[in-house]
Amino acid sequence: MEQKQPQLHRGLEERHISLMSLGAAIGVGLFLGSASAIEMAGPAILLGYAVSGAIMFFIMRALGEMAVEHPVAGSFSRYAYQYLGPLAGYLTGWNYWFLWVVTCIAEITAVGIYMQFWFPDTPRWVWALAALVLMTFINFLAVKAYGEFEFWFALIKIVTIVAMIIIGLGMILFGIGNGGVATGIHNLWKHGGFFPHGISGVLMSLQMVMFAYLGIEMIGVTAGEVKNPQKSLTKAINSVFWRILIFYVGALFVIMSIYPWNEIGEKGSPFVLTFEKIGIHAAAGIINFVVLTAALSSCNSGIFSTSRMLFNLAEQQEAPSAFGRLTKRGIPGSALIATALVMLVGVYLNYVSEKVFQWVTSIATFGAIWTWAVILLSQLKFRKQLSAEQVKRLTFKLPLYPYSSYVSLAFLIGVAALMAYFPDTRIALIIGPAWLLLLTAVYFAKGMHRRQHGQAEKKQAG
Numbered sequence: 418m419e420q421k422q423p424q425l426h427r428g429l430e431e432r433h434i435s436l437m438s439l440g441a442a443i444g445v446g447l448f449l450g451s452a453s454a455i456e457m458a459g460p461a462i463l464l465g466y467a468v469s470g471a472i473m474f475f476i477m478r479a480l481g482e483m484a485v486e487h488p489v490a491g492s493f494s495r496y497a498y499q500y501l502g503p504l505a506g507y508l509t510g511w512n513y514w515f516l517w518v519v520t521c522i523a524e525i526t527a528v529g530i531y532m533q534f535w536f537p538d539t540p541r542w543v544w545a546l547a548a549l550v551l552m553t554f555i556n557f558l559a560v561k562a563y564g565e566f567e568f569w570f571a572l573i574k575i576v577t578i579v580a581m582i583i584i585g586l587g588m589i590l591f592g593i594g595n596g597g598v599a600t601g602i603h604n605l606w607k608h609g610g611f612f613p614h615g616i617s618g619v620l621m622s623l624q625m626v627m628f629a630y631l632g633i634e635m636i637g638v639t640a641g642e643v644k645n646p647q648k649s650l651t652k653a654i655n656s657v658f659w660r661i662l663i664f665y666v667g668a669l670f671v672i673m674s675i676y677p678w679n680e681i682g683e684k685g686s687p688f689v690l691t692f693e694k695i696g697i698h699a700a701a702g703i704i705n706f707v708v709l710t711a712a713l714s715s716c717n718s719g720i721f722s723t724s725r726m727l728f729n730l731a732e733q734q735e736a737p738s739a740f741g742r743l744t745k746r747g748i749p750g751s752a753l754i755a756t757a758l759v760m761l762v763g764v765y766l767n768y769v770s771e772k773v774f775q776w777v778t779s780i781a782t783f784g785a786i787w788t789w790a791v792i793l794l795s796q797l798k799f800r801k802q803l804s805a806e807q808v809k810r811l812t813f814k815l816p817l818y819p820y821s822s823y824v825s826l827a828f829l830i831g832v833a834a835l836m837a838y839f840p841d842t843r844i845a846l847i848i849g850p851a852w853l854l855l856l857t858a859v860y861f862a863k864g865m866h867r868r869q870h871g872q873a874e875k876k877q878a879g
Contacts, residue, residue: 443574443664443711451629451669452681458622459613459678460605465626466665472828473630474658475821476789478813479796480634481654485647485813493634494729497791500798503733504860509791510730511856516784517719517726518759520631523781524716525549526764531709534702545764548713553757556720557748567721570714577707578664581688584695585671594695602674609679623832624782624842631785632715633661634792635722651813720756727752735865782836783849790829793822 454462483496494513498506528548529541536544555566587593589600605611612618636653672687675694681687688707692700728749731741740752796815800808808814815821836842860866 443571443578443661451672452687454622454625454629455669455673455678455681455687457614457625458618459609459611460673461612461614461619462622462626463666463670463673465619465622466629466669467662469623469626469630470658470662470665472825473633473661473789475815475817475825476792477633477636477654477658478815479822479825480636480792481650481813482796482811482815483799484636484650486811488647488650493788493792493795494726495733496795496799498733500795500802501791503735504857504866505791506733507730507735507860507865508853508856509788510726510733510735512784512853513788514723514726514730514756515852516631516781516788517723518756519781519784521552521716521719521723522760522764524712524719525552525760527712528709528716531705531712534705542764546761548716549757549760549764552713552717552720553753555717556724556753557744557750558746567714567717570710570717573710574707574714575660575664577688577703578668581691582663582667582671585675585691588695589671589674600675602670604674604677605670608677613679620835621839624836624839624845627832628782628785629665630661631781632718633658634788635718647812654813720753720760723756724749724752727756735860780845780848780852782842783833783845786829786833787849787853790826793826793829797822 451462454465458465480493484492487496494506494510496506497509525545525548526541529543529545532539532544533541584593588595589602592598592600614621636650669687672681672691676687676690681690689700689704692703697703727736727740728743730736731738731752740749740755742749742751744750797819800815800818803811833846837846
């Protein structure tokens with residue numbers, strides 16, 4: 418009797434995937450990184466987040482249209498393979514894997530920095546290593562246990578942001594924590610106007626704003642392990658966009674109304690400043706704990722995502738076959754261990770030279786734009802292959818198709834052009850394409866193109 422092969426378990430509930438995507442997108446960028454975005458654009462940063470959020474909504478709906486019809490592990494890598502060709506699928510899978518490896522290295526390194534707040538004499542690498550081991554262990558548990566951990570990690574961040582928005586609105590409208598004197602929202606235009614650095618300030622901040630949204634596409638990666646893909650993915654995609662928009666735009670609206678925007682960059686985290694202004698003197702400790710869970714949460718999601726992408730690449734014979742093996746619990750164990758080992762090298766590199774590490778992390782921004790563009794291009798090709806009757810039967814359509822797809826693509830190209838224009842982000846446009854060229858060279862050197870061509874000929878002959 419033939420033994421049944423283990424398969425990826427559909428153990429993720431709707432609440433897990435909604436919070437997973439939020440957990441990945443609401444990382445340390447919102448709690449600490451928003452200060453530099455505010456510095457560049459002033460209060461007009463709200464416009465940057467709102468417009469970018471609308472673009473992300475279209476990208477997510479494009480992904481959702483395909484994921485609901487074909488819920489598979491690997492998601493957009495598999496769709497790129499199917500609709501744009503084997504090379505596109507291969508590049509997208511490996512690019513997304515590396516993107517999250519780099520992001521996770523940044524997050525576990527951040528854990529080391531945050532833990533020094535309480536344990537200043539302990540070396541950072543000890544905490545970074547402990548975080549990596551813990552997150553890898555959590556990912557080795559059943560997928561439902563992983564989803565449960567991620568649910569609570571993300572919930573801590575969300576509760577903190579909601580509390581700050583509610584208390585902040587109390588201060589703006591009723592003067593709570595400000596001696597009964599309502600602060601109002603005049604700080605949004607009082608210090609140099611709503612656009613203190615003009616439109617160029619908003620354009621400069623767009624790269625950072627779009628990077629903040631990196632992670633919400635992870636809903637697509639979970640498609641192979643969701644219990645009820647049609648119901649869960651549909652609801653999660655629609656709700657996550659609104660939630661992230663409320664958390665980013667809502668939180669920054671409150672912060673910049675209470676605190677003059679031009680003082681935020683000089684005095685640290687906007688969240689710490691706002692809680693202190695309200696009168697919570699333990700703000701630094703509270704926010705340090707929240708940012709710690711934010712880093713762990715983002716890394717947790719990243720390890721999950723990268724291991725699934727590596728598993729998918731192995732299934733398509735574009736990565737060593739060992740990465741396609743599953744444990745008895747349906748976890749891609751070899752892919753998980755390989756990812757964790759690469760992150761270990763990354764932590765070491767980070768301590769050897771911070772500058773090299775900064776160059777490598779710039780790939781994450783370029784990789785995000787590549788991933789989102791591939792989602793849109795795959796959806797365009799997917800829709801063109803359908804008959805009028807099949808289009809009618811689609812249960813989760815992209816609104817305003819095809820205009821929304823073309824506008825979103827143009828926006829992504831615009832952000833990439835801005836990255837090339839501004840010196841601080843130009844390095845991403847050098848390293849990103851170089852990484853893709855290296856992957857392409859490996860693809861042809863290993864003869865993957867011949868194998869794919871042979872498979873296509875067999876299909877036609879069949």
